[in-house]
Amino acid sequence: MKGILGKKVGMTTLFTAEGEAIPVTVIEAGPCWVTQVKTPERDGYSAVQLGFEPVKPSRLTRGQLGHLGLLKTDSMHPRRRVLKGIPGPLRHLREFRVKPEEAPAEGEKITVAVFQVGDRVDVVGTSKGRGFAGGIKRYGFNRQPKTHGQSDRERRHGSIGATTTPGRVLKGLRMPGRMGGVRVTVQNLEVVMVDPERNLLAVRGAVPGHRGSLVMIKQARKTKELRKG
């Protein structure tokens, strides 16, 4: 299975032996543990749930601890979930869609070693929150003239519609509002470096989110591996 959870570390430059400079995002990825395997028979679809970043038990609710098989079975709770292999409570759980035949076993450990240099991956993250942003920043609207009698509307949007017909503002019209802080996927990034010893991964290009934010790295949907030449 090619997928892992990680934390964005930041961007830097790597040089190839030939001297080509590659802009990369470094991700501290894994180790992750398979916390649940969902099957079409039981769950109606096929997926693998990975857990990332061990934390102390007080960080999780009793429900989450129970899901991770960390609560003891006793006479009052005879049917608690059993999960072998995970090191303890895990902060983040995320699902990856995986074909049933490719699914690993519950409790299995996943490291960056599942990726190789040259692989193509999709990276999912939460984009930086921009707060309430205007039309220029949010949608790339043009600025209005600063001169020729204009005043106080340099960065406003223009007209938002006609007059009596239709007599309303069309739905979905692009206007100022909350920007960022949403799930964003960047497709088809090339894996440039894999360091299993330090759980580091470097991909070419930028990745959504702040430094330190959680990212999902999956096998690219649209390309299997880097085409040579």
Next chain:
Amino acid sequence: MDLLESLNRQLERNPNIPDLRPGDTVRVYARIVEGGRERVQVFQGMVIRVRGSGAGASFTVRRIAAHGIGVERTFPLYSPRVERVEITRHGKVRRARLYYMRGLKGKATRLKEKRPE
């Protein structure tokens, strides 16, 4: 610790580039790849800027080409494409960015040699 910083520290700075200061007159031997063929091109001029830290650090060399046209080239400090750099002269300067050189020509661009401490 800052992981990225430790990663940057571990990257090798190109060992063939000595410590450069603004005002130095240098000869940069840059490897140029032209249609699969590789050769070394020399660029001689004055260092007018050394900027950045880590893998993205670079320096800029200014020289006066034919017909008095100023030409500036920026080289990464970490790139293996710089074969080596020779410092021929340390100029005495009082600022870090010598952008004022762009407005000067001829004799006015000369710098006094820095006296060794």
